[in-house]
Amino acid sequence: MSIIVVLTVLFAVPAKSDAATYKAFVSKEWLISNQKEFKKGFPKKLSNGLTMSAEKYDPYWGDFRVPAVKKGSKIIWSASNIIDSEGVIMQYTYAKNGDVFINFSARTKSSYFGEIVGINKKGKVIFKKVFKDDKYAGIEFISSNHVQLTCYGKKGNHKFYKLTQDGKMTKTSYIDKEFATLAKQGELRAAPGNVGMTYRAIKKKNEGTYGLSESFLWHTTTKESYGFLFGYGKVYEKIYSKQKVVVITKGLSINQSEKETAKQLKRYFGKPVAKRAYKAGKYYVAYETYKGDVHFYLGTKKGINMLRFTPSEDWKLYHIK
Numbered sequence: 001m002s003i004i005v006v007l008t009v010l011f012a013v014p015a016k017s018d019a020a021t022y023k024a025f026v027s028k029e030w031l032i033s034n035q036k037e038f039k040k041g042f043p044k045k046l047s048n049g050l051t052m053s054a055e056k057y058d059p060y061w062g063d064f065r066v067p068a069v070k071k072g073s074k075i076i077w078s079a080s081n082i083i084d085s086e087g088v089i090m091q092y093t094y095a096k097n098g099d100v101f102i103n104f105s106a107r108t109k110s111s112y113f114g115e116i117v118g119i120n121k122k123g124k125v126i127f128k129k130v131f132k133d134d135k136y137a138g139i140e141f142i143s144s145n146h147v148q149l150t151c152y153g154k155k156g157n158h159k160f161y162k163l164t165q166d167g168k169m170t171k172t173s174y175i176d177k178e179f180a181t182l183a184k185q186g187e188l189r190a191a192p193g194n195v196g197m198t199y200r201a202i203k204k205k206n207e208g209t210y211g212l213s214e215s216f217l218w219h220t221t222t223k224e225s226y227g228f229l230f231g232y233g234k235v236y237e238k239i240y241s242k243q244k245v246v247v248i249t250k251g252l253s254i255n256q257s258e259k260e261t262a263k264q265l266k267r268y269f270g271k272p273v274a275k276r277a278y279k280a281g282k283y284y285v286a287y288e289t290y291k292g293d294v295h296f297y298l299g300t301k302k303g304i305n306m307l308r309f310t311p312s313e314d315w316k317l318y319h320i321k
Contacts, residue, residue: 024144025094048098048121071123180268184281200241247299255292
């Protein structure tokens with residue numbers, strides 16, 4: 001059985017003293033083969049003067065549209081190499097300095113193709129990287145400067161990198177300053193939404209399935225789970241639209257020991273407040289490790305305590321006072 005691993009790339013964009021600040025934005029993923037929805041979603045005018053567009057690929061293909069970027073009426077960039085591929089996914093992101101990054105990727109039974117392109121507000125292509133190898137499986141933007149590359153390979157091969165505009169990559173970690181900043185805002189890195197968000201809002205951001213455990217009702221997606229408490233309304237086992245998330249969980253295969261994970265979390269959050277648990281502002285971060293896999297939890301004190309409670313003699317070690 002193939003094991004999916006994730007390579008996360010961070011765009012480190014140098015600050016420009018003369019540049020305006022724009023609101024960072026990450027689009028949803030667009031399935032290009034669903035031409036009706038794709039055409040309906042574009043064009044989208046960006047505040048930096050560029051336009052995300054859906055342009056005709058070639059007269060031979062009729063009205064088939066592909067992702068493109070325009071400055072005025074001029075097409076600066078348009079996607080290629082996707083017509084003969086199935087299941088092509090496109091996504092774009094808008095950084096605070098006005099740079100736009102686009103990714104699109106496709107996997108067939110025999111091959112994979114993916115590409116990331118960066119374009120600054122002046123309309124110049126500043127970054128381009130192509131991935132064409134059977135070991136790759138997909139590209140996804142996590143934030144305005146954060147992209148996740150999924151690959152096939154050995155267990156524990158999740159790696160994280162910063163990628164500059166000149167294409168150089170430097171190794172980094174999932175747990176870093178950005179992780180800490182997001183956690184203190186109630187956000188678990190690479191998981192859309194936040195602790196305290198309503199079920200209605202989470203469903204709009206992230207489609208998933210309903211589930212339940214001894215302590216929680218769950219909204220579970222392919223990449224993370226959002227926990228809600230029982231008994232919010234008259235129907236005990238129902239998640240209500242206005243009900244709020246109390247815990248978010250996410251698992252990663254990063255081939256990292258418990259000792260290294262604890263060291264990284266202590267650096268940003270100080271000493272643990274319970275076994276494998278740290279205070280992050282008004283929230284709490286906890287984790288479990290198993291053979292290189294790390295499961296991260298972010299939630300309220302009650303959410304984390306209920307998630308980790310076990311009727312054993314050492315349960316007090318895990319309890320946050």
